[in-house]
Amino acid sequence: MKWIVSLEDMPEQTHLTVGGKGAALAFLAKSGFVIPKTLCVTADSYDYFITRTGLRERILLELSRKDYNDMRWEEIWDASLRIRSMFLTQQIPEDLSTQLHQALSSWHSNEAVVVRSSASDEDASATSFAGLHESYVNIHGVESIIEHVKLVWASLWSDAALLYRQEIGLDADKSRMAVIVQKLISGQSSGVVFSTNPTDPSQLVMESIYGLNQGLVDGLLEPDRWLVDRSNLRILSHTEAHREKMLVPAELGTKVEPLSKEKTSKPPLSREDVLKVADLAMRAEKVFGQPQDVEWTIKDGKLIVLQSRPVTMLEPSRGEDERTWYLSLRRSFESLKNLRRKIEHELIPAMVREAEHMAGQNLKTLSDEALSKEIGRRKAVESKWNAIYWEEYIPFAHGVRLFGQFYNDTVRPIDPYEFVGLLGATEMESLARNRMLEEMASMVRSNRQLEEQLVNGEYLSADQSFLDLLHRFIEQFGDLSCAVTGVVQCSQGPEGLLRLVREMAAHPAQQVSTNSKEIESLKNGFLNRFSDEKRLLAEELLDLARASYRLRDDDNIKLARIEAQKLTAIQEAESRIMEKGLDKVAPGLADEISASGRTAVSSPITPTHEAGMDDEKVKPRQLRGQPAGPGIARGPARIIKDAADLLAFKHGEVLICDAVDPNMTFVVPLAAAIVERRGGMLIHGAIIAREYGLPCVTGLSGVIDLIKTGDLVTVDGFLGVVTVGSAELK
């Protein structure tokens, strides 16, 4: 078993030991191609590391938490983050560490290196899924190289790799990862060439940029593109890029720099260069006996091969499913900053204006025809904002993930979600709504007469200041009987809302638990690790993450206001039909209502769901999910299946639902804990639970059918476990 091998020794090793990339590089060197100085940390090292430290079983335990098919993408991302954190915080066993240090110290003379993945599973078809694993450019020093080797090992379990686990044959028991350590060649131009164009086998295709190749493979820069006839190496076409920037080595890692004026107007490859690269590709195809996808760079006129792998002639199926969309959510810092500007300065203000404009319209003055048209218009407005929600707001949520990874890489906390503590104390709309509710509850708490008036259903005779607050609340958030913020009429009156206020008033106020001093100290602990430029980057990333975290909640409430305006128009139509009769209103009006999936007259609120597994012999005792908010709490379960169930919520109950929406979280100040079927650490239920310091467990498959309202449940938010019933055996 060899833990680290030089390029000269690599050809003697199997594909399983040095991985696909390593084997290809060794073969290229043997065949006379120029490649950078290279070393391979073998897959045996990976194997030894995960076996000796118990990491293998920890990974398996993480991945067996629930059936893969029941895991949402968010849960896959969470699992991947936790596994990454395991690698980051796990020390390498001393014997392996000593060997790595010795080998790297004698090989490495403090030159910058690239640390690349070389997975053993990479076969011809799997290699086409490029970008599943990580590579790190411009790494200095033995310690840092070893730390990056660990990160590359961890990337065997990246979220993308987990998503494509079937295609790449990812198997927690067998999969291994070798790591290539290569001297960094900072070439003037770099690129990728396909010796056979997958869409036209008579051509070869190459793309090139100025500077480091990472700028191209990471999709940061637009490349120039050439098509070349394979039969006579004649250039068929050259598509010029809008050349502006290049990627260069920075003090740590890489940075994007503007191109000189001269370079912006000159392609990165001359005609001779193109022919040289084409010739290289043809030779690589010949020695490997199949079409190759070759990465290369040109330094001082010398063409150097960085890596080569087989081209699959058919595009993998990733274009055909939604995983591509999910992976497109991984945005760069720059792209997220631009997105934030657009969202905060254009989209959100426009969304608010649109909702306010609709709210300001007096629907009563419209004729039936005009109302029917208005309903149609509001539906279109809602669809437009729904599309924007998916296209712009959801990708922006990636800001939290980007920060999380940065935080974990630099701080290496034991709890991979420590960074979430830094995101709190942000001003979320759902919390502003809950504060207004608490304000009403506090008025009731201190005013016996008001309490009696509410108990007797005489809220109209209540104190004017209370009524003003009530009206302001309903105007802003609706009477809470609809699943949508701002709909006033779902229960034909504020009784449900007042019942909730009374329930809150009967118990001491539940305050948001976020402690600004703790957050400040966590923040300082984080920022003080950096100086100068890096500190500025850390501050910017944190600021972006906070905006991203806040928007994740607020966008739902703002979107709900748009939806509420559509519902208000539909309710106006419904009341006209009730009043005049179906045959007396314009025909278009009833059509608009039925097209909205509603009957002409809205159905009354359905009673609270009590259905469970009563008739079954099987009952849950302990359900395992993800820990999403620390703490332990016990209380009767309240299963929420629709908005009406929320109004029956009582103090001390455990909120159990399929998926918490920010429009539902007004009951959270009454709850003892939150349990959600949908999984994830950064979902709404988890966010608000943390704000109130409530235990929270997410990702429990089938929980709303397994547990029934009234069951005694204990929520362990440290371990992610929900226990049903008491410990006594009856």
Added chain:
Amino acid sequence: MHENTRYVEETIRKLFQIQKLGVLSTQNSGQPYASLVAFVADEELAHLYFATARTTRKYHNLETDPRVAMLMDSRSNLDSDIHEAVAVTAIGTASEIRGQDKSHGVNFYLSKHPYLQDFVRAESCALIRIAVKTYYLVSRFQQVMELHIS
């Protein structure tokens, strides 16, 4: 039948097919006691059977308190047991099968453990039947489901 019930019953049946031994818990004057026994379960999962010599401590314990718990699992003494192993705890009440029922019980027991025929047919050996009240199925490290039999 509800999907959950089917899943739990099937998992328990599968385990009982591959596992021959279980750990029996008895108690005497508040002192718990554990013993390894060869068991067999009936088709309905309503009863578990095992054989023991009447001179044993477990037999003595059962005479004073017939309430038992029994653990059956699929562990293989590897790290992977932590995420892969399935364990079932049964609780119920034990009683000795005597008289005419015994011969039928012994045949049923030997159908799974034919090598124990000399042992189980010995004069001093008792065949014990546990009437199971509830099974607790543990899988995926911490997922626990209850199957109520009676």
